[in-house]
Amino acid sequence: MTAAPAALSLASTLQTTPIVEVEGLDRDFGAVKALRGVDMEVAAGEVHALLGPNGAGKTTLMRVLCGLVAPSAGSAYVLDTRAGHARELRERVGFVPSGDRSFYLRLSGLENLVFFGRLHGLRKRAATARAAELLASVGLADVARRPISTYSHGMQKRLSFARALLGEPAVLLVDEATHDLDPVAAQQVRAMTRERAEAGAAVLWATQRIEEVVAFADRVTVLDRGAVAFAGTVAELAAAGGGDRHVIRLGAATQQSLAELDRALGALGRLQPHRGDRADALLALGPGVTLGAALAALVAAGAEIVGCRDERPPIERAFLSVTGVEAA
Amino acid sequence: MTALVAEARKIPAFVRRDWLVLLSYRAAFVSDLLFIGVQALMFGFVAKLVDPDVLPSYGGTHAGYFEFVMIGVLISTVSGLLLQRVSTAVRQEQMIGTLEPLLTSPVSPTTVQAGSIAFDLLFIPIRMAALLLAVSLTLGLNYDASGIAPSVLLLVVFLPFVWGLGLVTAATILTFRRGTGLLGVTMSVLGLVSGAFFPLTLLPDWIARVAAANPVAIVMEATRAALIGGTGWDGIAGHLLILVPVSGAALFAGVSAFRAALAREHRRGTLGLY
Numbered sequence: 001m002t003a004a005p006a007a008l009s010l011a012s013t014l015q016t017t018p019i020v021e022v023e024g025l026d027r028d029f030g031a032v033k034a035l036r037g038v039d040m041e042v043a044a045g046e047v048h049a050l051l052g053p054n055g056a057g058k059t060t061l062m063r064v065l066c067g068l069v070a071p072s073a074g075s076a077y078v079l080d081t082r083a084g085h086a087r088e089l090r091e092r093v094g095f096v097p098s099g100d101r102s103f104y105l106r107l108s109g110l111e112n113l114v115f116f117g118r119l120h121g122l123r124k125r126a127a128t129a130r131a132a133e134l135l136a137s138v139g140l141a142d143v144a145r146r147p148i149s150t151y152s153h154g155m156q157k158r159l160s161f162a163r164a165l166l167g168e169p170a171v172l173l174v175d176e177a178t179h180d181l182d183p184v185a186a187q188q189v190r191a192m193t194r195e196r197a198e199a200g201a202a203v204l205w206a207t208q209r210i211e212e213v214v215a216f217a218d219r220v221t222v223l224d225r226g227a228v229a230f231a232g233t234v235a236e237l238a239a240a241g242g243g244d245r246h247v248i249r250l251g252a253a254t255q256q257s258l259a260e261l262d263r264a265l266g267a268l269g270r271l272q273p274h275r276g277d278r279a280d281a282l283l284a285l286g287p288g289v290t291l292g293a294a295l296a297a298l299v300a301a302g303a304e305i306v307g308c309r310d311e312r313p314p315i316e317r318a319f320l321s322v323t324g325v326e327a328a
Numbered sequence: 329m330t331a332l333v334a335e336a337r338k339i340p341a342f343v344r345r346d347w348l349v350l351l352s353y354r355a356a357f358v359s360d361l362l363f364i365g366v367q368a369l370m371f372g373f374v375a376k377l378v379d380p381d382v383l384p385s386y387g388g389t390h391a392g393y394f395e396f397v398m399i400g401v402l403i404s405t406v407s408g409l410l411l412q413r414v415s416t417a418v419r420q421e422q423m424i425g426t427l428e429p430l431l432t433s434p435v436s437p438t439t440v441q442a443g444s445i446a447f448d449l450l451f452i453p454i455r456m457a458a459l460l461l462a463v464s465l466t467l468g469l470n471y472d473a474s475g476i477a478p479s480v481l482l483l484v485v486f487l488p489f490v491w492g493l494g495l496v497t498a499a500t501i502l503t504f505r506r507g508t509g510l511l512g513v514t515m516s517v518l519g520l521v522s523g524a525f526f527p528l529t530l531l532p533d534w535i536a537r538v539a540a541a542n543p544v545a546i547v548m549e550a551t552r553a554a555l556i557g558g559t560g561w562d563g564i565a566g567h568l569l570i571l572v573p574v575s576g577a578a579l580f581a582g583v584s585a586f587r588a589a590l591a592r593e594h595r596r597g598t599l600g601l602y
Contacts, residue, residue, distance in 0.1 A: 029597060060597070066432045069597035087331075091434040101425030104345065106352040111345075118341035119433040121334060147352075167434065 017044045019171055019202035020065060024074035027060050027226075034060040036226040037074070042202045042219075044170070047194060049217035049234075050206040053323060056223040058206040059098055062175045065204070066095045078171055091120065094164030098175040098206075100156055105149040109140055109159050112148060113166065120167045134162035139188065153180035161189055165196070172196055172203045178212065190216055210316045214238075224323040240318040244285045245311040247274055248295070251304030264301035268294045274311075282311060335439045342443030343450065350447075361459065364405060368463045371397045384527050387557025395469055399551050400524030402456045406483070407490050407544055408515050409452050410445070414494025415511050417444035418586075419501045437590050438583065441498075445491070453483055475554030478564045482554070485568060486547040488575040495582025499589035518544050543574050 020042035027035040035057045042048040050058050063069040064076050067084045076083040079092055103112045110131055117127030135144045138158040148156065157180050164172060174193065178186035194216070197203045205217060213220055213234055220237050222230040230237055256264075258281055262271040268289050274282040285294055295305060311317070350357055375394035383391045418441060421427040430440050463469055497511050521531070521539035528539045528549075539545050550567035553559045 027597065063597065068428055068431060068594070070595050087434050087436055090432060093432070095429075095432045097428060099425060102429045104349065104426060105424070106349050107345065111348055115341050115345045116429070116433060119338055119430070119435045121337070121434070124341075124344075163429070 018042065019044045019079055020048075020204060021077045022061070022065075022074070023076075025061070025064065025071050025076055026073040027057075027064060027069060028072045033226050035064070035071075038223070038226070038228055040221050040228065040231065042171075042204050044200050044202050045197055046218045047197045047203045047205055047216060049213040049220045050204055050223060051208070051210065051213060051220055051319060052206075052223035052229075053208060055225070056323075057226040058208075058223055059175055060226075061223070062095070062098075062173050062204070062206055065171075066090075066093055066173055091167055092170040094167065094169030094172045096157075096160050096164045096172075096174045096177050098179070100153050100180070102160060103148045103156060106147055108145045108147055109135060109151065109155075110144040112159065113163060116163050117166050122166075130166060131162075134165055135159075137165075137192065138162045139185070154182060154185055157181060158185060158189065161192065165192075169196070170201055172201050173206075174203065175206045176208070177205070178207070178209065186212075210319045222319060222322050230318075230322040237318045237322075240322055244291065245317070246283045246285075246291060247280050247309050247311050248283050248298070248305055249279055249307035250281060251306040253304035254302065256302050261298055261301055261303055265294060265297055268297050271298070283308075335436055338435055338439055339443050339446050343447045346444075346447035347451075350451075361455070364401075364456075364459055365462075367401060368398065368459070368467065371401065372463075372467045382527075384529065385557070386553045387559040387563060389472075389557045391552065391556045392470065394467070395471060395556050396527075396552065397525055398460065398463060398469060399555060400522070400548055402460055403483075403486075403544065403548050403551065404519055404522060404524040406452055406456050407518065410448055410487065410490045411494045411497070411515060412511060413448045413452075414445050414491055415497035415501060417441070418498050422502075437587065441495070441586060445494075449487060449491070453487075471555040472558030474558050474560055475551075475556075478554040478559075478561055479551045482547050482550050482564055482567065482571070485571045485575055486543065488579040489543045489571070492575070492578030492580070492582030495579075495586045499582075499585035502586070502589040502593060518542065521545060523548055543571060543578075546570055 018041040020040070022038055022040040025035050025038040026033070038057070038061060050061065052058050060069060064071055065078055065083050067086075067090065070084070078089060081089045083089070104115070107115070110128070113131035113134060114124065114127045117130050118124065122130060132141070132144065135141050138161055140155060140158055140162070143151065143155065148159070151159065157177060161174070161177060164174070172193065177189055177193075181189060190212070193203055193205065207213065217234055219233050220230065221228055222237070230240060258271055258273060261281075265271055267286050269283055269285045272282045272284070274280040283294060285291065291308070295308065299305060372394055375392065375397065378393035380390050380392055383393060383396055385391065418427065421430060421440075421444065431437065435443075460469070464471065493514065497514065500510055521535060521542050522544040523539060528536050528545060531539060546567050550564045553563045557563065
């Protein structure tokens with residue numbers, strides 16, 4: 001019973017210690033500005049989602065942090081060391097690249113992991129044991145001795161994740177890890193990632209799957225055209241999308257116009273046309289207002305409501321809002 | 329020093345990796361040996377047409393053409409294969425997508441480069457030596473046994489030269505994404521002026537003078553002196569005095585060029601592009 005507060009204290013301490021620190025980071029590729037003044041911090045024990053549409057700069061930021069690309073300006077520090085080619089740093093950083101091709105296809109999954117394990121300084125026997133353990137943890141034990149050329153994209157991605165864990169990393173950089181995975185495998189990888197974070201690793205998780213960050217990430221940075229469009233918690237991101245919005249379908253018995261119903265709602269919310277459809281209307285709830293209260297007010301004003309659904313998950317709406325897509 | 333030892337301990341992992349890859353291409357492995365075997369057989373017959381009097385003598389022994397040419401064939405094959413392998417090893421990693429995972433692993437770029445060719449540095453000379461032994465036993469090559477150890481030393485001293493040359497080509501390939509043309513030209517020029525298949529004295533005077541400074545030609549002549557003339561350690565000392573600094577300089581130039589090319593790619597962020 002006494003362990004819980006201690007664990008909580010450890011978790012809160014971990015989540016305030018910045019392990020990845022990025023300040024004013026620019027990266028140009030000729031005329032293309034892939035990153036523009038990016039500031040970001042990832043704390044120990046935190047899963048930090050890096051969200052953004054294609055071409056937002058997520059992969060470039062990952063590549064800067066793991067030392068594959070040098071910044072054009074600004075700074076990027078990982079574990080108090082400038083991100084770059086320091087071998088000591090690479091011992092403590094695990095990287096899951098976004099691409100599929102990153103293994104020796106003629107070799108088996110086990111042989112590949114043993115090879116990379118030995119690059120971490122493990123002796124052959126220790127590397128084999130570690131590889132077998134990781135293969136089992138990502139559900140590839142049965143195919144461990146099969147050549148990689150026979151693996152599906154999803155299996156290769158899981159193997160890539162296992163490789164990133166070879167050195168018990170203090171920092172885990174994961175680029176689109178669940179892109180090719182089925183829901184079960186994706187959940188498995190997220191659970192393993194969460195486990196690493198709980199063990200104290202700082203996790204930077206790049207994705208364009210918005211729904212994935214809910215109930216998984218602690219904080220989110222949204223990149224848009226190389227710049228930070230939002231930084232905060234998942235709850236804050238969801239809030240940035242505005243309050244709850246629902247699409248309601250009005251029945252034929254509704255005699256009032258939308259303007260009249262909107263006036264009847266008052267401070268409970270706003271009712272507006274939805275995509276030019278006469279039967280549907282968009283109901284935006286006021287702060288602290290429940291859906292039930294708003295619907296009751298509409299029914300009391302004479303509306304016949306035959307259907308109601310979420311317009312979009314708030315997080316998705318927020319993402320579209322902060323990246324300017326919705327406005328466009 | 330500890331870091332150096334730690335890095336050196338990673339090299340066997342590369343050797344094992346390449347051994348496993350080689351085993352997965354069994355047909356290519358066998359055909360490679362078959363090709364050189366057929367070449368040896370062919371030169372065995374050609375040798376019957378060549379008058380030994382036109383060939384130089386080594387340590388007072390007149391060379392037979394078969395003995396003469398097999399040294400040329402083996403050294404030029406070793407140089408060619410190694411040059412090709414060194415210059416394309418990193419490019420190959422780039423093409424199959426393993427270069428970035430390697431460079432994000434806790435291993436130095438120099439170890440990646442050295443590791444990528446460690447297997448070939450070991451295996452190609454061993455394979456050639458085994459073939460030479462097989463040809464000697466079956467087709468009757470007449471070499472002086474006292475020349476074997478000096479020849480091995482010559483080869484060991486000569487390999488860094490090829491390695492350095494390969495690294496310069498590798499740097500070019502890493503930078504320009506193409507370079508097989510340069511590789512072809514290098515191999516042709518080195519081959520032509522090496523005296524692998526005919527004595528350098530048959531070349532026009534000015535080319536013969538250039539050829540005499542060619543490290544490939546130097547190692548061939550020294551090996552012939554050791555294996556055909558039985559000149560022993562004394563016979564190769566002068567050659568070693570030239571080869572050691574040349575090989576050292578070539579390796580230094582190669583490592584510098586390769587590191588510069590890698591740093592450039594890092595700055596440009598184009599390491600993964602092919």
